[in-house]
Amino acid sequence: MSIFSMSALDIFASAMGTFILIAVVLFPYYLRKDSPVREIMKQVGQIKAIKKQIKSAEGQARAARAAAAKARAETAKAKKETALAKGPMRLPKGGKDPKSLKFALGCWKTDPFRHGPRYKPGVSQYCFDKMGKGNMLYSRAGERMVCAAYASIRREGSVIYIDDRNSRCNIDQKDKGPWRADHLVCRPDANRIIFCEGRTSTGSRWRVRLNRL
Numbered sequence: 001m002s003i004f005s006m007s008a009l010d011i012f013a014s015a016m017g018t019f020i021l022i023a024v025v026l027f028p029y030y031l032r033k034d035s036p037v038r039e040i041m042k043q044v045g046q047i048k049a050i051k052k053q054i055k056s057a058e059g060q061a062r063a064a065r066a067a068a069a070k071a072r073a074e075t076a077k078a079k080k081e082t083a084l085a086k087g088p089m090r091l092p093k094g095g096k097d098p099k100s101l102k103f104a105l106g107c108w109k110t111d112p113f114r115h116g117p118r119y120k121p122g123v124s125q126y127c128f129d130k131m132g133k134g135n136m137l138y139s140r141a142g143e144r145m146v147c148a149a150y151a152s153i154r155r156e157g158s159v160i161y162i163d164d165r166n167s168r169c170n171i172d173q174k175d176k177g178p179w180r181a182d183h184l185v186c187r188p189d190a191n192r193i194i195f196c197e198g199r200t201s202t203g204s205r206w207r208v209r210l211n212r213l
Contacts, residue, residue, distance in 0.1 A: 089210040091158060091188040098157045101132045107213040112141075113198065113206040124182065125213065126162065128153050136164040138179070144171045147179040160186035160194060186210075 092103050105128060112121040122140035128151070136151035149167035153160065162184040169176045186196035198206045 086212055089186075089194045089212070090192045091160075091194055093192065099155050101128065101130065101153060101155055104128050104132070104153050104155075104160075105130055108210040109213050110196075110208040110210055113208050115200060115204045115206070116202070126151055126153070126210065136182070138169075138182075145169055145176055146171075149179055149181065158188055160184075160196070162186065162196065184208075 089104065089108060092100075107125060107127040110124045110126075112123050114121050120140045120143070122138055125137045125139075126134060128134035132153045132155075134151050134153070136149050138147040139145065147167060147169035149164040151162065151164040153162045155161075162182075164181050166181045167179040169179050180200050180202060182198055182200055184196040184198045186194045188194050194210060196208050196210065198204075198208060
């Protein structure tokens, strides 16, 4: 009876040792892929990430709507300013920069004028960039002659100065003589419409407005 009892204890001890050995070997794999707790924690993390993405997308959507609204407002403002800018050149009311040429940006055409009694009426077209640099093109009605020159505009408070350079005139790209530079000194009237007093080196004088093309 005692022999069998000792044998049983040996078998139990061996089994227990085997179990402990297996448990130690498998312990690193405990609570891994098959663990419900780990899966739940993983899903919670995914939900948080999705919420974060949704919040980010909502922020981007709000920013896009704000940008679109701003663009619409700027477009409407630009259309309004363009509509007001049609017609003769006007000096802007107010403004902090007394040398700003923003109002003069673009192309303009003078009223018809004569360089002298013996000349037919002609018009000058001016185009200026935001720095006041540009060009001038002079022509007379019914004639093919065209005179082109570099031009510039500058501002000193309410006085505007427009100058071009000595150049050449041509018909169908054939030289037809010199162009004597025009010089215009311009001032606004009571309605802020700018009138220019023109002169040349030959002593000719005229008065014109500049109308936006």
